[in-house]
Amino acid sequence: MGNSIEVKDLTLNFGSISVLKNMNLDVAEGEFVVLLGPSGCGKSTLLNCLAGLLDITDGQIWIKGKNVTWAEPSERGIGMVFQSYALYPQMTVRGNLSFGLKNAKVPQAEIDKRIARAAEILQIQPLLDRKPAALSGGQRQRVAIGRALVRDVDVFLFDEPLSNLDAKLRSELRVEIKRLHNQLGNTMVYVTHDQIEALTLADRIAVMKGGVIQQLAEPLEIYNRPSNLFVAGFIGSPSMNFLKGRTVEGGRAFQFGATKIDLAGYDGGAVLERDQAILGVRPEHITVSTSPLSGPSIPAEVEIDEHLGADSLLWLKAEGANLSVRVPVEGRLPPGTKVHLGLDIPKASLFDAKTEQRI
Amino acid sequence: MAEARGRARWTRNISAKIAAIPMIATALVVFLGGTIWTVVYSFTNSKLLPKANFVGFDQYERLWATSRWTISIQNLMFYGVMSLVFTVVMGFILAVLMDQKIRHEDTFRTIMLYPFALSFIVTGLVWQWILNPQFGIQGVVRDWGWESFTFDPLNNPQTVLYGLLIAGLWQGTGFVMCLMLAGLRGIDEDIWKAARVDGIPTWKTYVVVIIPMMRAVFITTLVIVASGIIRLYDLVVAMTSGGPGGNASQVPAMYVYDYMFQAQNLGQGFAASTMMLLSVLIVLIPWAYLEFGGKKHG
Amino acid sequence: MADASMTRSAAMAGPRGAKPRKTLSPRNIMLYGTLIVVCLYYLLPLWVMVMTSLKGMPEVRLGNIFSPPVEFTFQPWVKAWKEACTGLNCDGLSRGFWNSVIITVPSVVLSIAIASVNGYALINWRFKGSDIFFTILIFGSFIPYQIMLYPIVILLREAGIYGTLWGLVIVHTIFGMPILTLLFRNYFSAIPEELFKAARVDGAGFWGIYFRIMLPMSLPIFVVALILQVTGIWNDFLFGVVFTKPDLYPMTVQLNNIVNSVQGVKEYNVNMAATLLTGLVPLVVYFVSGKLFVRGIAAGAVKG
Numbered sequence: 001m002g003n004s005i006e007v008k009d010l011t012l013n014f015g016s017i018s019v020l021k022n023m024n025l026d027v028a029e030g031e032f033v034v035l036l037g038p039s040g041c042g043k044s045t046l047l048n049c050l051a052g053l054l055d056i057t058d059g060q061i062w063i064k065g066k067n068v069t070w071a072e073p074s075e076r077g078i079g080m081v082f083q084s085y086a087l088y089p090q091m092t093v094r095g096n097l098s099f100g101l102k103n104a105k106v107p108q109a110e111i112d113k114r115i116a117r118a119a120e121i122l123q124i125q126p127l128l129d130r131k132p133a134a135l136s137g138g139q140r141q142r143v144a145i146g147r148a149l150v151r152d153v154d155v156f157l158f159d160e161p162l163s164n165l166d167a168k169l170r171s172e173l174r175v176e177i178k179r180l181h182n183q184l185g186n187t188m189v190y191v192t193h194d195q196i197e198a199l200t201l202a203d204r205i206a207v208m209k210g211g212v213i214q215q216l217a218e219p220l221e222i223y224n225r226p227s228n229l230f231v232a233g234f235i236g237s238p239s240m241n242f243l244k245g246r247t248v249e250g251g252r253a254f255q256f257g258a259t260k261i262d263l264a265g266y267d268g269g270a271v272l273e274r275d276q277a278i279l280g281v282r283p284e285h286i287t288v289s290t291s292p293l294s295g296p297s298i299p300a301e302v303e304i305d306e307h308l309g310a311d312s313l314l315w316l317k318a319e320g321a322n323l324s325v326r327v328p329v330e331g332r333l334p335p336g337t338k339v340h341l342g343l344d345i346p347k348a349s350l351f352d353a354k355t356e357q358r359i
Numbered sequence: 360m361a362e363a364r365g366r367a368r369w370t371r372n373i374s375a376k377i378a379a380i381p382m383i384a385t386a387l388v389v390f391l392g393g394t395i396w397t398v399v400y401s402f403t404n405s406k407l408l409p410k411a412n413f414v415g416f417d418q419y420e421r422l423w424a425t426s427r428w429t430i431s432i433q434n435l436m437f438y439g440v441m442s443l444v445f446t447v448v449m450g451f452i453l454a455v456l457m458d459q460k461i462r463h464e465d466t467f468r469t470i471m472l473y474p475f476a477l478s479f480i481v482t483g484l485v486w487q488w489i490l491n492p493q494f495g496i497q498g499v500v501r502d503w504g505w506e507s508f509t510f511d512p513l514n515n516p517q518t519v520l521y522g523l524l525i526a527g528l529w530q531g532t533g534f535v536m537c538l539m540l541a542g543l544r545g546i547d548e549d550i551w552k553a554a555r556v557d558g559i560p561t562w563k564t565y566v567v568v569i570i571p572m573m574r575a576v577f578i579t580t581l582v583i584v585a586s587g588i589i590r591l592y593d594l595v596v597a598m599t600s601g602g603p604g605g606n607a608s609q610v611p612a613m614y615v616y617d618y619m620f621q622a623q624n625l626g627q628g629f630a631a632s633t634m635m636l637l638s639v640l641i642v643l644i645p646w647a648y649l650e651f652g653g654k655k656h657g
Numbered sequence: 658m659a660d661a662s663m664t665r666s667a668a669m670a671g672p673r674g675a676k677p678r679k680t681l682s683p684r685n686i687m688l689y690g691t692l693i694v695v696c697l698y699y700l701l702p703l704w705v706m707v708m709t710s711l712k713g714m715p716e717v718r719l720g721n722i723f724s725p726p727v728e729f730t731f732q733p734w735v736k737a738w739k740e741a742c743t744g745l746n747c748d749g750l751s752r753g754f755w756n757s758v759i760i761t762v763p764s765v766v767l768s769i770a771i772a773s774v775n776g777y778a779l780i781n782w783r784f785k786g787s788d789i790f791f792t793i794l795i796f797g798s799f800i801p802y803q804i805m806l807y808p809i810v811i812l813l814r815e816a817g818i819y820g821t822l823w824g825l826v827i828v829h830t831i832f833g834m835p836i837l838t839l840l841f842r843n844y845f846s847a848i849p850e851e852l853f854k855a856a857r858v859d860g861a862g863f864w865g866i867y868f869r870i871m872l873p874m875s876l877p878i879f880v881v882a883l884i885l886q887v888t889g890i891w892n893d894f895l896f897g898v899v900f901t902k903p904d905l906y907p908m909t910v911q912l913n914n915i916v917n918s919v920q921g922v923k924e925y926n927v928n929m930a931a932t933l934l935t936g937l938v939p940l941v942v943y944f945v946s947g948k949l950f951v952r953g954i955a956a957g958a959v960k961g
Contacts (some may be wrong), residue, residue, distance in 0.1 A: 052856050074860030086851035099869070100859030133953040147855070157849075374863035375782035381788070382838065385831050386790040390797030393808035400807075409807070410797045456692055469944070470696045472951065473703075476943035478892030480909045481936040484916050485702040488709065488925060489722065499721050529702065537951055576916040586799040593894040597913055620899060627809065633802040641797050 002065060004029045004187035005050065005154060010040075010059035012049060012211075019045050020211045023059070027189060029154075032181050034198040035191045037208035038234070043191045046208070050189060052076050054279040055203070063155060074103065076155075079148025079158050083160040085140040087132035093143050094128045097150050111150075121180070130268045138169045145180070158190040164196065169248045174200060195235055199223065207231045224347065225267070229356040232349055238313065241286070241323045243279040244353070247271050254279050257319030265346040268359050276353035283326040285344040288314060290337065297340040303334045316341070361407040362485045394636065401629035409625055418630035428631065430582055438520050438527075440608075445528055447577070447582055450535025455565060457536065458543045468540075479530065483597025486526035487513065494574035513599055516607035523608060527594060531587075535580055542576030543569065584645045592616070610637050703946035707785060710734060712931035717925050733924070742921070743903075743914040750847045750931050752904075753911030756889055757938075760907055762827035765886040768877065770833055776841025777867055782854050791838065796837030806899055813900070825900045829890050837882055840953075844878040845871060877949070884946045885953040888939040 005027040012020040020042050027033045048054040050061060052073040060069045068076045087096050094115060101111045114191045122142045132140055141161060148156050157178075162170045178201055181188055192198055198205050199219045206216045207230075215227040226232035232240045245256040247263070251271030252259045256279065263271060267293040276291035289297070312332050314325045318341060325341070333339065350359045404414045422428050453471065457464060474482060489495045492511040500508040512522030546569060554564040570577075593613035595601060599608045611631060619628030676682045705722050710733050712726040720727070739749040746752075778784075779791055797805075809828060813819035818827070848871070856866045872879075897907040906914075912935045943950050 048854070051854070051858060053857060072856075072860075073857045078858065080855065080858045082855060083847050084851050086849060086855035088852065088870055099856070099861070103860035103865060147859070180859070215761040372784060372863070376784060378863065379778045379784070379787065380779075380836065381771045381830075382794065383790050385834050386797065387658065388812070389805060389809060389831055390793055390800070393957040394800060396808045397804045397837050407896040410810070427920050456688060459688055461688065465947075467692055467696060468951070470699050471949075473940065473943055474699060475949065476888050476939040478893075478894065478909050478939070480894050480913050481932050482702075484912070484928065484932045485706055487916075488929060489702060489705055491722075491925075494722055494925065499723060502721065515949045529699065532762070533699070535833045562814065582799070586801075590801050590803075593909075596894070597917070600917060612801065612803055615806075616899075618897075619803075619807055630805070632801065632806075635801040636804045639800055643796070647796075 002029065003027060003062075004031065005016060005189065006060075006062040007046075007050070008062070010049065010061065011045075012045060012054065012056045013057045018211060020049070020056075021163060023211070023213060023215065025206065025216070027187055030185045030187055032188045032201055032203045033239055034188065034202035034205045034353040035189065036195060036198040036205050036234075037193065037214075039193060041208040042078040042211040043193075043208050044159055045211075047159050047191045048191060050076075051078055051080050051157055070081070073098070077153045078155045078157055079151040079153045081104065081148050081161045081240070082159045083143075083163050085132070085144040085164075086145075087140055087143060089132055092129050093146075096132070096143060097128075097146055100147065100151055106319060108324045114150040114152060118146040121183070122146050137165050138173060141165065141173060145177075146264065149184075154186055156186050156188045158188065158192075160191055160193070162192070162194070170197075174292075179199065190191065190267045197233075206233060209234075225358070226280070226349055227358050229278065229280075229351050232351070236282055238283055238324045240282050240349070241321075243281070243319075243321060243323075245279065247274045247277045247350075249273075256298065259296060259319070259344060261296055261298075261345070263345055263350070266348065266350060267346055268350060271350060271359055273307050274352060274359075275358070278351040279343075280351060281343050282347070283313065283324045285347045286323070286325045287342040287344070288316075288325055288327055288333070289340050289342065290333070291340070293340050293342045293343065297342050300339050300341050302335050302337045302339060303349075305332055305335060307332070364616060372404070377383050377546065381535075390552040397629050398633050398636070401626065401633045403629075407623045407625070414626075418626045419634075420431045422627060422630045422634065424595075427606050427609055428614055430606050430609070431611045431614050434608060436518060436587070438523060438591065439585065441524055442527055442531075442588055443581065443584055445524070445533045446532050447580060449528070449532050449538045450580070453532065453536040454539035454543055457540055468537070470531075471536055475534045477530065479593035480597045482526050482530045483594045486522070486529070490525070514603050516604045517597055519603060519608045523594060524603055526598060527591075530594075531584070535584065538576060538580050538583075539573070542573045545576075546572055556638050568602055578646060578649065582642060585642050586639060589635060672841070702758075706929050706933050706936075709926055710737075712926050714924060714926055723785070733926035733930040734934070736924070737915075737927045737934055741915045741927055741931055743911055743918065750908065750911060750915065753906060753908035754934070756901075756911075757903055757908040760825055760829070760897075760901075760905075761823075761887060761890045764826045765883065766889050767826060767831035768830040768837060768886055769882050770881070771830060771877075772837030773841045773872075773879070774867065775834065775838040776843075776845050777871055777931060778863075779838070779842050780845040781850075781866070782863060789840070794835045798832075801924055802832065802895065810899070820900070820902045820905075822901075822905060822933055825896060825905075828896050828900050829886075829893070832896070833889065837886070840882055841875075841878060844875060848874060855914050871879050880946075881949050884942055884950050891938050909939040 002211075003026045005025070005326055007023055007025040010020055010023040011018070017228070023045075023046065035046060037043045045054065049056050050063075052068065052075075056069065060067060062068065063076055064203055068078075073080075088099065091099065097115050098111050098116065101114065102159055106114075115128070119128060122145060124139065124146060127139055128134060129145070131305050135143065144161070161177075162173055165173065174197055177190075183202075188219075190197075190201060202219055204216060205219055205222050207222065208215045209230050213224055215231045217225075217227075222231060222235055226235060226240075229242075233242070237241065243254075244255045245254055246251070246256045248260070251273055254263055254277065261279070279314070287293075298318050300316040300323065302316055304315040304320075305327070306313040306315070310329075311326055312329050314327055314333060316323045316325060316339070351357065352359055379394075400409050400411075401418055402415060403410060403412050404417065405412070457467060457636070460479070490513050492498065492514060497508060497510040500510070512518040512525070550568060550572070551564070554568060559567070590612055591610050595608055595610050595613060601607075601609045601613055611634070614637065615628050615631045618624045620630060701723075708725050709717060709722060711729050711731070712720065713728060713730050713732065716726060716728065737749065738751050738754075740747055741749045779787055809831070810819060813824040813827070816824075818824040852870060853866060856870050861869060891907075893907065894910060894913070895911045897910045899905070912931055915931055
């Protein structure tokens with residue numbers, strides 16, 4: 001089927017400041033796309049443009065095959081859920097849910113039907129006659145989602161909907177949003193700065209920085225094959241380890257300090273010989289051993305040992321660089337231990353230090 | 360395509376634009392246009408009706424050669440400086456007293472602020488009565504047997520401005536106290552805790568720490584009070600009508616009113632009001648620069 | 658063992674429990690003493706006004722203005738209301754009172770309606786130049802009114818409403834606009850923007866959001882504006898003199914004409930009754946509104 005949302009060459013300037021730069025984004029019917037990035041990257045701005053709450057400078061926005069570039073927010077066939085819930089405080093939950101429908105002159109019987117359905121899906125029937133002030137944070141967010149739900153639209157826009165909730169509620173509602181998506185099959189665009197939300201919810205993630213989409217891909221692809229240094233460093237906690245060095249032997253090996261690492265099995269393009277390259281390896285793709293490994297291994301020393309419960313994290317120093325390694329709890333080592341590190345090259349990423357792009 | 364786009368932009372938010380018409384008209388036509396109009400016509404010899412017959416600075420030369428105007432300016436400067444100093448100093452001291460976690464704070468504040476709800480006319484007439492030489496304070500003290508006691512500020516050209524000050528301070532100090540109190544309450548409690556731990560005496564904390572922190576409140580208060588003083592009119596009309604002795608308590612606003620609406624000498628009125636504008640700008644522009652100029656960079 | 662119990666009993670002998678506080682410390686005597694003296698200064702005129710207005714003229718002449726009346730009489734009040742003269746016109750201050758009422762009511766309603774819409778448009782529906790108009794407005798509030806008086810006279814004369822009630826209502830609306838717009842703008846800016854966005858997604862337009870969302874959330878600030886405008890317009894003198902004719906003079910103007918008229922014998926008790934009557938409306942508003950009044954006047958000092 002066709003695309004639900006198409007953003008074509010979208011540019012947005014505030015005066016002389018360029019906030020979104022010539023952006024293109026297609027979201028398929030029923031797809032869940034997460035816009036992820038640090039604050040100020042333009043992700044919320046893009047969402048507001050999709051909703052029609054901001055006038056764009058140039059380009060077009062299509063929703064469900066209709067050019068909605070100049071359409072009013074209410075005419076775009078979208079529902080929106082806000083970070084601060086944005087419930088109208090003087091109205092009851094029922095009033096909040098019906099406000100948009102009344103503006104659209106939907107018949108009362110239809111309004112009642114839709115509210116009943118939304119209330120059932122979100123399990124907020126007992127709350128319908130309460131005012132927002134009498135609801136908990138989680139309940140308010142359910143009502144805010146309900147407001148999008150009753151509009152009976154195909155596109156849902158979420159603007160950091162879980163950021164105001166505490167950690168426990170956040171993970172509960174996250175699962176609920178996922179379930180909702182599975183149940184309704186709507187197109188959803190979801191803005192967050194929380195990568196766990198992004199990785200768990202998204203069909204595809206758009207990682208943004210400086211008003212530009214850095215990479216748009218499925219979560220695993222983003223995690224395993226980040227397209228540039230920014231994406232590699234932004235996704236994953238703790239961050240990917242970056243080893244600065246150069247590629248040698250026609251691109252068959254990576255020189256890191258005194259150690260030469262064989263690049264056999266690297267999953268990427270032609271490596272070639274480069275004076276400045278960066279080898280990125282995730283903490284879980286490094287093995288630690290107290291005895292020398294069979295292949296080339298990097299000598300290192302344990303500095304700190306953090307116990308995380310399920311596993312533990314070793315912070316090491318190797319060739320003057322700080323590295324973190326995720327190890328099973330049994331693999332814990334006291335600070336000062338001399339160890340040898342082995343890298344899982346097929347899962348590593350190699351970047352050109354000048355262009356910062358993945359090789 | 361381009362045409363459709365232009366139209367869509369223009370009709371966008373059309374309700375908002377229509378709703379803003381009164382504001383735009385007030386800002387542009389009345390405030391900006393009216394001010395410019397008066398300044399321009401102050402260079403004409405308009406008498407009964409405004410006429411665009413330009414005579415250069417004639418009206419201003421006449422203005423500054425008129426003793427009534429120069430006295431008005433002197434009066435306003437004296438009254439203004441005294442009033443500013445006293446309202447701000449007294450307002451601050453009262454605010455400090457009110458800030459000592461006292462009991463019945465609301466009652467005290469209600470009493471100090473109620474004169475501010477009254478008009479200058481009412482204020483002026485009450486004090487005129489209290490300062491009445493025959494029945495007022497002077498009369499009462501003389502009745503007690505102190506026959507030579509003299510307290511008759513309103514009928515003596517030398518002291519009439521003090522009489523106005525007594526009434527003006529009564530009306531306005533409570534307001535300044537409220538602004539200062541709000542400023543004091545806006546200061547972080549932790550500053551006080553830190554000063555207490557450091558063993559700094561309370562009075563010294565006020566002088567060295569609190570007053571510098573309230574700089575913005577002081578400046579804003581000064582601007583508000585000063586722009587009110589320049590408009591001073593009702594109080595003088597009610598208390599002295601500009602007298603005694605003809606013009607011992609004349610103020611510029613009175614001069615403007617008389618020339619514009621009584622003496623049918625519009626040019627003089629316009630020139631005098633332009634001078635008033637100028638004096639306000641002298642206060643206003645440095646303040647606006649400090650207040651808003653810095654904000655854009657910050 | 659013995660050592661420990663020694664130190665312990667020594668500690669017990671020192672200060673323990675709540676620190677004693679003296680209510681009659683020299684500091685408190687100074688503090689409350691000063692405040693009470695200051696309050697006497699503030700209360701004195703009110704006291705004198707009330708007492709004088711309740712005395713007969715013989716007692717005013719003979720007695721002390723600070724002492725309460727020996728014989729209470731409401732005659733001065735009745736006379737001030739019904740018979741006090743301005744020039745040849747002797748129908749009392751009641752005319753000025755009703756004039757002030759018919760001036761104040763529409764002026765308050767119109768000025769608040771326009772200013773609240775201004776504030777709302779400035780926060781939520783910015784358009785090109787909206788901030789410039791607002792800046793001019795704020796500057797205008799500091800500029801002496803005198804410089805704009807005559808141009809307004811011309812504008813009103815052209816519109817054919819100079820000297821009428823509606824002319825004065827428009828003048829009050831114009832000069833109330835800066836402070837009220839600032840007041841509403843600041844209040845609306847504290848309402849989360851997302852609420853406004855949500856309402857737009859829900860299909861509400863400019864007026865829909867104003868009446869259904871903003872208005873119900875902003876009742877306190879409307880009350881503050883109401884207090885500010887009722888007292889401000891009631892107390893106005895200059896605009897009343899300049900923009901109305903004698904038969905429409907507001908109460909303040911008529912009061913001044915009564916008290917400061919040079920004709921006839923001065924009836925101080927009637928004058929004070931008239932003064933008190935004129936001050937009564939703002940005083941009632943003030944005492945009823947309490948802290949909201951403070952909030953209203955402080956709004957002028959809050960930066961935009």
